[in-house]
Amino acid sequence: MSDKCDLCLLGLIFLSSLLTGISGVDDHVFISSGENVSLSCNNALYDCTSTVWLYNKRHSATVELITLGIKRKDTERHERLSLGSDCSLNIKNITEEDSGLYNCRQYVNGIKQGPDARVYLHVLHSSSSQTEISADSVTLFCQLYSFTRVSCDDWISSERIEVFWVNQAGVKLKRSDSRDQILFSSNQCIIRLNTTLLNEDLNREWRCDVTHRDQVKTSVTYTVRRSAQAETTTAETSRGTKQTFTVMKFAVFVAPTVILLQIICMRRTEKKKSQHREEIVMNTR
Structure with a gap:
């Protein structure tokens, strides 16, 4: 009889633990x-x-x-x-x-x-800033929005959450890398990646990962494209949204060229007018 009671008691404890866990x-x-x-x-x-x-x-x-x-x-x-x-x-x-x-x-x-x-x-939100795009580098950032009553550092540490950047080879980027500069803002849980663009960086990818207890939970992938003809840098995310930024270096080269062409056209016009006046004078004589 006692064995049956013990068995029933164990069953109730097990059921209670299941309900509590759920x-x-x-x-x-x-x-x-x-x-x-x-x-x-x-x-x-x-x-x-x-x-x-x-x-x-x-x-x-x-x-x-x-x-x-x-x-x-x-x-x-x-x-x-x-x-x-x-x-x-x-x-x-x-x-x-x-x-x-x-x-x-x-x-x-x-x-x-x-x-x-x-x-x-x-929620992981990511974007690129047009003001931080230049001919030789690109700055990307992602921010993790959460419900927390403590600082970003505290709850990330307590919940074992990590936000970091990964290169195309799947290697986690370090903050001490000379080419890739990574800054983390603990106030708003923002991690920025500033990387120097090389000629071989066409279609190169960077990924922002979020892990929880060492398991990847979500990520955003950026594909940076550069066009030599238009000197344009395009940052395309894996979600299909695309942002294109025109580099100021292009304008630096175009503006002087336009001015030079205008000067040449003006000089040619003046030369034609001068020749026309000389013809009129010759005809009057």
């Missing part, structure tokens, strides 16, 4: 801006009519996105939201403004059921 563990989701994401609701009941999704961002009030399985239409991004059949929250065309803390909460007869299923959404 509803009590925080989930971290990493995504690049412009992509779509699905946030799991690990405490969902038999259907979604009891599900409430809440969104919270640092220094902002909590926003209710889904109320008892129905999408609210009074939010700015309601058109990009939808509720999955498993009560997951789907978000289209992610932006850095979507980063934050999402809580999936269950209500039955107006009474909250158990702990929330919390999902931290981290």
